[in-house]
Amino acid sequence: MTRARRSTDWGFPRWRGYGSSREAVNVRICDRHGCNDAGDCPAPKSPNSPDRWYFCQRHAAEYNAGWDYFAGLDKEEAARREAEERTESAGYKESAHYGWAGSGDGSRSRDELRALEALGLEPDADFDAVRKAWRSRAKEVHPDVKPGDAEAATAFQTYQLAYEVLRAAEERREWKG
Structure with a gap:
């Protein structure tokens, strides 16, 4: 005499396997x-x-x-x-100030996207591209290269801040992963 196998279905369709139908x-x-x-x-x-x-x-x-x-x-x-x-x-336009549906795939924060924009990079740029862009731009406006230039000093600070934001985000990703 064979024994009937017990089902784990419990009669709830959502507990059944997905894609198990043969139609x-x-x-x-x-x-x-x-x-x-x-x-x-x-x-x-x-x-x-x-x-x-x-x-x-x-x-x-x-x-x-x-x-x-x-x-x-x-x-x-x-x-x-x-x-x-x-x-x-009009309701959709009204909600635009909340920043919904901005650029990027959702993996970067708004600060990271602003930092990438400051460095002139796309939202999906990897960290090697960030490092290269930061070095090239920072060399152009470094205070030792352009002493006394207030505009260059402001640009250098902007690039430094952008790099720090992106470096911290990359470290967080590596730590989590």
């Missing part, structure tokens, strides 16, 4: 001729039409680059529509 998944292919990527980005076939093309991200970006939202409208109608949409989205 076929429908994947829509990009509508662009010759593209075999998944077409998961809908795009309107014409203004005010429910018909949609389904493109991959690359072809959707290409399609939308040439899209004119105000095509076929006279100046007054286009201005009226633009004003309506600005009033509808």
Whole structure:
């Protein structure tokens, strides 16, 4: 006599394994001729039409680059529509002062992003690039190179502070990792 195996399911679907189903998944292919990527980005076939093309991200970006939202409208109608949409989205503009959705991937603080900007670097620059940029810029405005120049002294202090902020952040990352 074989014994029934006890289930760890407990009847709660969320405790079951993800992706354990065996049903076929429908994947829509990009509508662009010759593209075999998944077409998961809908795009309107014409203004005010429910018909949609389904493109991959690359072809959707290409399609939308040439899209004119105000095509076929006279100046007054286009201005009226633009004003309506600005009033509808005014809440999003109002929240911009909180600094949401700034540049970067979220791994750097606002101070780090300001420091990178002061050194003239991109938000995703690594610490070797930071060190090189700091050395080259600091050498140009060092007080020994330009004695008595107040503007150069201020720039040197800015570069020093930016480097210190980024160095401390790099040390914290190394310590955590």
